[in-house]
Every structure is written in C-alpha cells, then in structure tokens.
Amino acid sequence: GEKKKAEAPKVLRVGTEPTFAPFEFQKDGSKEFDGFDMDLIRAIGKQLNMKVEILNMGFDALIPALNAGNIDVAAAGMSITPDRQKAVDMSDPYYVAGLVVVVNKDNTAVKGINELNNKGIAVQIGTTGAERAAKVPGAKVKNFNTNAEVFLELKNKGVEAVIIDKPVAEYFLATGGGKDYAKIVGDTMEAESYGLSLKKNSPLTKEINKALLDLKKNGEYDKIYAKWFGA
Ligand code: ARG
DSSP states (O other): OOOOOOOOOEEEEEEEOOEETTTEEOOTTOOOOBSHHHHHHHHHHHHTTEEEEEEEOOGGGHHHHHHHTSOSEEOSOOBOOHHHHHHSEEOSOOEEEEEEEEEETTOOSOOSGGGOTTSEEEEETTSHHHHHHHTSTTOEEEEESSHHHHHHHHHTTSSSEEEEEHHHHHHHHHTSGGGGTEEEEEEEEEEEEEOOEESTTOTHHHHHHHHHHHHHHTSHHHHHHHHHHOO
16 A cells, blocks of 8 residues: 655645725736735635646636636636536635726716617626627627726727726726726626636535535634725
8 A cells, every 4th residue: 555645735726817996906016916816815825735837828718727727726706607507617616796987087978888889898808898889789899808908908098998896996996097087987797796616516616515505604704805895
C-alpha cells in the first residue's frame, strides 16, 4: 500500500473577470482580487480545505475554461440562466440581482429601456445585459470585453446607454467614477440570481453547495455581505 504523507491542500482553480465591482475587481495597479465573490470563494476554499488560486479571464471565456478543465469554478457574478444550466453546473443562488439601464446625467430623453429603440447600447460580451440589449428593437449593441470599456463608451457618448447589473451600477455611481456623469433610469429588469459555476457533473458542485450552506449557517456569509453591502 501507499505510505501516508502529509498532504498539501488541493488547489481550487477559480476563474473570474475582475471589472465587476463590488463582486470582483482589482484596485488600481494591484494584482490582488478584491470583492464580495472573492471573499466568498476564499471562505468556501477554507471550508473545503483547498488552496484558492484566482485566474483573470474574459467573461465569455469562463464557461469554455470550465468545460476544458482549465478552471474548477467560475466566481464572476454569473447569473443563473437556463442556457448556462445546460452548459455547466450552477451552484445554489448566493446573491439576488437584476439589470438596469445607465445613461449620462444630462440625458433627459431616455427614461428607461423603452426609449432605447434604435439607439446605441454598450454591454459586456457574453452577459445577460448583452442578451437583454439584443432584444431592444433596432438597437446598435456594442460589445466590450471589460466593464471599464463599457462605462468609458458611455462617458464618451459613443452610446446612449449601458445595460448592466443593478448592484454594479449602484456601486459605480456611489464609489466608482460614475457619479460625475452617469445615472440609473427606469425599473430593475430581469430578476436574476448569481451562482458559482462548475463543469457539468463536477463532483465539487455538491461540496460547494454544502460549503455555501455552512457559511450561511455560521454567519460568515452575513459578515461578507455586510462588508460589501452594509448590514
Ligand atoms: N450577471 C451578469 C451575467 O451573468 C453579468 C456578470 C458579469 N461578471 C463579471 N465578472 N464581469 O451575465
């Protein structure tokens, strides 16, 4: 038989796209990954006795990376959708969000999604915001790799509006560069819940759900939530 050695903790390879504050972001000039999802996945790693390694990739590269076996989990504010559930395993929901329309402050014409027909809309590629924009009649949808580019395009008036997740828009307006020029208009659309995603039929899916539940029970989830969104 094999001799028992002191085992090094297994590595949990986590993919993310870090232009999505407060869920995942890198402070200016830093390579560190910060945010709600990053704290949550590190807490889950601890719970599973695994060493968390975070990899930066395009949002639309996450599901292919899971399927290729290059990462074990995607922690990226990824909304649970029927299409994604066909492609990958998604964990139990850990955050409830939705989409909003963001326009320039001086824009008095656009009061919500219904005034966006035939207009320019900036979105991040592969997101539910991009899917929603594609349904707006006649809209000229511009897809970008990062949300930094999405918001810059709005600032430069290359588009009339952005469609993005509400908590990310709110954070951008409160603490990001957005408060000087941008505002949210209209109602929250498409109630969506975020889940962690894993390769289809991954043996880790059950463990991740168990860890999530444990963190909810032991107060750790609430602590992380309060840190990023207030109590
Ligand atoms: N919740 C949206 C979606 O699932 C946007 C997620 C974008 N996440 C990111 N880390 N850039 O499509």
